[in-house]
Amino acid sequence: MEERLKQAVRDIVGPENYSEALIDLISHTYDASAHHHRPDVSVWPVNTKQVSRLLNLAHAHHLTVTPRGAGTGLAGSAVPACSGMVLDLCRMNRIVDIRIPDRVAVVEPGVVYQDLQKALRPYGFFFPPDPASGKVCTLGGNVATNAGGLKGAKYGVTRDYVLGLEVVLADGRIMRSGSGCMKSVSGYDLTHLLVGSEGTLGIITEILLKIDPLPRAVRTTLAMFEGIAAAGRCVSDIIRSGVVPSVLEILDENTLKVLQNHSKIPLPRGKAMILAETDGYTEAEADFQMDRVTKVLKRHRAKEILQAGTAQESEQLWEARRAAGSVAANLRPANVSEDVTVPISKVPDLLIGISTIVRDHQLPFVVFGHAGDGNLHPKIMYDPTDADEVRRVTRASEAIFRLTCRLGGTLTGEHGIGMAKAPYMGLEHDAVALDVMAALKRLFDPHHILNPGKMGFPPERECA
Ligand SMILES: Cc1cc2nc3c(=O)[nH]c(=O)nc-3n(C[C@H](O)[C@H](O)[C@H](O)COP(=O)(O)OP(=O)(O)OC[C@H]3O[C@@H](n4cnc5c(N)ncnc54)[C@H](O)[C@@H]3O)c2cc1C
Known part of the structure; x- marks a missing residue:
């Protein structure tokens, strides 16, 4: 990036909101994924007018701009793939x-x-x-x-x-x-x-x-199962039962083992767990829905069904669930965390398929996720310095994407495409849809300056 451009950027935001210091550039090189690329400058605009002036300048000089929030993304979306300016909105x-x-x-x-x-x-x-x-x-x-x-x-x-x-x-x-x-x-x-x-x-x-x-009444229940397939089938039946739980989560055996070994919360033994929450504006409303859920859990022969007795017990369970990803990440120096999503009735097929694929690639993994809306999080741990493990994790991820799309699902339910899934857009979207997306991009951003390297646009158009 030319010096005169850097000076123009500094003039717009002021020296206090501009940096070329290595510590800032390195902070803006990463998000929470394994992707990374260093920007030329870091900028923290403080109002819309500054953002407008920055983009006006960037547009005129074909300078790439990568917006950024907290950098917690799991797909490399906030990584400045073509260097340029990181626009940190915090x-x-x-x-x-x-x-x-x-x-x-x-x-x-x-x-x-x-x-x-x-x-x-x-x-x-x-x-x-x-x-x-x-x-x-x-x-x-x-x-x-x-x-x-x-x-x-x-x-x-x-x-x-x-x-x-x-x-x-x-x-x-x-x-x-x-x-x-x-x-x-x-x-x-x-x-x-x-x-x-x-x-x-x-x-x-x-x-x-x-x-x-805010709902005023909440019920939380956990149920243990003999296997992940049985738990997956139970999820579909809960949805069919006529109530929509506010939360319906599934955790596989590997996730449970990791939580049992590393978290302070005592969890019963089992090969799969469903965590369900119902809510309502009255106690009776929350109870009515949880009774329905419990009947389905029993019909599916859940081994153990435990209801949280207090709000504190319930919060402990959710804390454990929220920690599952971070705790599992400790198994290896790096991990990929996918968020594939399928129609709810296909959750059992996806669960079994993911386990088979990752086991075949001989890598440690956990699967948990928001089964109530068909969104699963296979997390595969690997060592980035081991070329063979890197190859295996890439192949396993691709096989999971292919399976998901075959089941009528989508590559990403919530993390986004970013750099991680850009090469796979064609698995999900047909050529016409990709063409319309590219045309929209040209309309909004004719010089491809905004967050290049994402969404699977042809690489030759990016990083000009
Ligand atoms: C431990 C952990 C748990 C997570 N759990 C979840 C979860 O349950 N559900 C979920 O959906 N995600 C989850 N994520 C992923 C991540 O937190 C979300 O994607 C979140 O929305 C990213 O917010 P951010 O502020 O960190 O954005 P960043 O990672 O900084 O940016 C994400 C994308 O948004 C763009 N962007 C940011 N701000 C702007 C702006 N003002 N204008 C235009 N574009 C902008 C960036 O360019 C980038 O493309 C998790 C991540 C971690 C590390």
């Missing part, structure tokens, strides 16, 4: 407005997920998506990856709550999309096109979110 972190009678919260992109929850709690409201990284990830990152979480089965994902956006386009123009209304069919739905676009179409500078009243 200093735009104001909760601008909370309008309870409208069911709307207005936030800047750098607000941390959990900080919005804390601000909403006194009003008896919440923002449901609940990513396990909620203590650190930003709402801008959540919108850009369409993040989901434990409550997806009942409450959906981030996209279901984004009403409107302020976005800075690649050439620096500022666009508002959507509105603070609960419904609108006015024009094309630009808001939802931008949700999940991973910073490739524009920089999100303000978000209008729909919020929900």
Whole structure:
């Protein structure tokens, strides 16, 4: 990157929001995946006007720009694959407005997920998506990856709550999309096109979110099974039973072993576990749904069924579930964490298929996930300095993607395409759909300056 361009960038944000220091460049080289690439400069804009001026400059000089939230992404989406400028939005972190009678919260992109929850709690409201990284990830990152979480089965994902956006386009123009209304069919739905676009179409500078009243009653139950296939079949039947649990998670034998060995929470022995939560605005409502769930668990011969007696016991179980990925990661220096998703009825097939594939590639792995919405997280551990293990983990991941697509599923339910899944877009999307995506990219970002190297666009167009 030329010196005069660096100076122009520094002039826009001020020296306090600009860095070429190695420590900052290295921090912005990584996200939570194994991908990495170093940027030329790191920038922390503090308002929309600065973002607009930066993009205007970048557009004119074909300078690549990679937006970034907290860098917790698991697909390499925030890694600056073509160097250039990292635009770290974490200093735009104001909760601008909370309008309870409208069911709307207005936030800047750098607000941390959990900080919005804390601000909403006194009003008896919440923002449901609940990513396990909620203590650190930003709402801008959540919108850009369409993040989901434990409550997806009942409450959906981030996209279901984004009403409107302020976005800075690649050439620096500022666009508002959507509105603070609960419904609108006015024009094309630009808001939802931008949700999940991973910073490739524009920089999100303000978000209008729909919020929900907090349920007042919650029941949590765990059930142990003889095998993962039996637990998978039970999940399908719970969904068929006519109630939608607020959380319906599945953990395989390997995950249970890792948790038993490394976490302080005592868990019963078994080969698979289902963790279910029901909620409602009255105790009777939560009980009614949990009774239905329990009947199905019994019909499927769950070995042991335990209900959390207190809110504290219940929170302990969810803490264990949230920790599963991080605890398993300790088994090897590196891991890939996938988030393949299939129609709910295909969960048993995917569970069995994943276990067979990874076992055949002889790598340590765990499988857990949000079975209630068909989203599973196979996590495969490997040593990045061992070329053979790297080859095996790549092959195993590809085999999992192929199986998922054969089952009518999708490469990613919540982590995004990023660099990790870019080579596999053709497995899921037909040539016409890929063509339309490429045309949209050209329309929004004719010079391909926004987050290049992601989404599977032809590499020769990227990193110019
Ligand atoms: C321990 C752990 C648990 C996790 N659990 C979950 C989970 O349960 N569910 C889930 O969905 N994910 C999960 N993740 C993945 C990750 O936390 C999410 O993808 C999250 O949404 C990323 O937010 P971030 O602020 O870290 O964004 P980053 O990783 O910094 O960026 C993610 C993407 O968003 C883009 N972006 C960021 N801000 C903007 C902006 N303002 N405008 C335009 N583009 C932008 C970036 O360019 C990048 O493409 C987990 C990660 C970890 C490490």
